[in-house]
């Protein structure tokens with residue numbers, strides 16, 4: 001009795017050891033799921049793939065209507081390798097979202113999914129079956145290593161994401177001579193901002209798998225003149241699913257779906273891989289915007305000279321930033337430092353200009369120009385891509401500047417109210433900028449996209465299509481709330497006061513009462529100027545000489 005138990009025990013232990021040492025697993029799938037026109041998925045499921053192991057997938061075809069299958073495997077963050085039958089050049093593909101084609105004749109290939117990482121992975125496997133009439137995704141491939149490449153490739157840098165697909169093949173086009181027989185449409189879907197979880201990732205992929213889901217969840221990416229490539233503005237930290245669908249031109253109901261692919265536009269595996277302001281100066285500047293913005297939003301008009309300085313600083317800073325980026329290749333801290341210095345110079349000059357001449361209309365004009373810039377940038381940010389005329393830089397910038405000037409002119413025609421409006425709008429946007437940064441929403445890209453358009457080569461081909469999720473709505477609401485309350489508060493503050501504080505060195509005599517109430521008590525210079533008109537002029541002449 002005891003002997004038998006012992007033997008059983010030892011057998012079980014040995015079996016367990018053998019099992020745990022077996023690195024490779026076999027999965028047999030039966031492709032018996034019924035398919036419809038919108039949903040051609042024959043099989044889907046998660047499989048656990050141990051570290052340093054290979055999964056073998058044997059397919060048993062039970063569906064007489066299909067002529068080829070697209071086998072796809074997805075893993076989160078870590079690369080896997082997919083190959084058919086043999087692991088040789090041209091038969092494997094490596095990445096996180098990979099797929100291969102296999103004809104069902106004579107038999108479906110055996111697929112191997114290899115995990116050469118040191119950790120265990122969850123792999124999502126999906127097999128789609130298509131009929132003989134459907135175009136082959138990636139069938140006329142000319143650039144990827146696998147002869148038939150039904151997958152997409154993404155590359156990114158800090159400014160944009162590139163999504164590439166291989167040409168599909170129409171059934172009537174055996175030699176790939178007439179590529180125009182098939183039309184390819186790209187779609188994208190954002191997953192949650194700053195959510196790098198496996199759940200959100202696989203959930204996103206599943207939502208872009210079949211025609212049915214793509215038409216529900218996908219957003220069309222317009223053609224930007226780059227053939228089988230789409231260029232998209234990068235929003236690091238917001239994952240995006242991309243997929244392409246090949247439609248036959250002759251037969252509207254024949255189509256096939258490429259393997260969806262995901263990009264976060266950054267690498268979540270690296271420490272600080274998804275932080276966009278990774279240097280101390282940027283972070284400091286960003287954080288200080290909260291205070292500066294709030295101040296301008298509520299007190300900008302009252303502290304007119306401070307406002308003049310800050311508006312000058314912002315304009316000078318942005319212009320310098322763009323100019324330096326265009327001519328030199330500096331790293332961001334150096335670029336920001338230089339822009340900040342130039343901004344301070346320009347701000348001081350603008351303040352001096354106001355100090356000397358004190359023409360409110362001209363002074364306010366710069367503030368309205370800033371609002372005009374923000375407005376044009378917002379329009380560009382929200383514009384759907386695919387306007388071929390606007391890909392031309394001359395057209396684009398003409399339109400941009402015209403819009404900016406028009407906004408500015410409309411605003412400047414109502415000087416007093418306009419300055420309060422400008423203060424509250426600019427202040428509100430500046431104040432929510434750091435909030436947006438720390439929350440991970442994407443309103444900061446309103447400005448960044450315009451700067452990218454100015455400095456990044458070929459960015460005219462980029463489709464912006466910015467994500468707009470609950471965090472963005474929150475920040476937008478906050479911004480609008482700040483702007484409205486700032487406007488009302490300033491309007492009330494300055495009610496019954498003269499529209500503009502008298503310029504410090506104005507030659508015009510100014511009554512003390514109004515002046516004392518409007519200008520902060522630190523201003524002493526005008527007292528002298530009020531007393532002797534001629535002295536001021538001599539002083540000014542001396543200054544300019």
Ligand SMILES: *[C@@H]1O[C@H](CO)[C@@H](O)[C@H](O)[C@H]1NC(C)=O
Pocket residue numbers: 030032033034
């Ligand atoms: C598909 O085949 C499997 C295994 O033969 C079976 O368990 C399953 O019920 C089948 N499903 C359908 C929808 O026929």
Ligand SMILES: *[C@@H]1O[C@H](CO)[C@@H](O)[C@H](O)[C@H]1NC(C)=O
Pocket residue numbers: 023052118
């Ligand atoms: C993975 O397995 C192979 C052979 O099974 C072995 O040679 C290699 O050292 C293993 N690598 C790791 C990181 O475990």
Ligand SMILES: *[C@@H]1O[C@H](CO)[C@@H](O)[C@H](O)[C@H]1NC(C)=O
Pocket residue numbers: 034035062063064065
């Ligand atoms: C094949 O297609 C026919 C006609 O569309 C359909 O009736 C049949 O159920 C399909 N067979 C399978 C196995 O899906």
Ligand SMILES: *[C@@H]1O[C@H](CO)[C@@H](O)[C@H](O)[C@H]1NC(C)=O
Pocket residue numbers: 077078079094095269
């Ligand atoms: C996955 O592969 C890509 C391209 O070969 C490479 O750039 C990337 O670093 C790899 N990722 C990991 C986690 O190894």
Ligand SMILES: *[C@@H]1O[C@H](CO)[C@@H](O)[C@H](O)[C@H]1NC(C)=O
Pocket residue numbers: 084085086090091100101109146147148
């Ligand atoms: C594996 O796939 C490649 C690319 O689709 C194909 O050229 C090759 O013939 C396949 N290998 C086998 C043994 O089926």
Ligand SMILES: *[C@@H]1O[C@H](CO)[C@@H](O)[C@H](O)[C@H]1NC(C)=O
Pocket residue numbers: 020021050051118119120
């Ligand atoms: C790798 O897998 C082996 C066997 O499945 C397991 O014993 C080991 O702990 C795993 N290593 C890691 C780093 O997960």
Ligand SMILES: *[C@@H]1O[C@H](CO)[C@@H](O)[C@H](O)[C@H]1NC(C)=O
Pocket residue numbers: 192194195196197199200203
């Ligand atoms: C990410 O999304 C998943 C799926 O919706 C959710 O369960 C998870 O809590 C989210 N994680 C974070 C950090 O928001």
Ligand SMILES: *[C@@H]1O[C@H](CO)[C@@H](O)[C@H](O)[C@H]1NC(C)=O
Pocket residue numbers: 131133134251252253254255
């Ligand atoms: C068009 O494509 C559909 C779907 O693959 C197929 O069922 C149909 O027979 C095709 N029509 C023609 C005229 O080839």
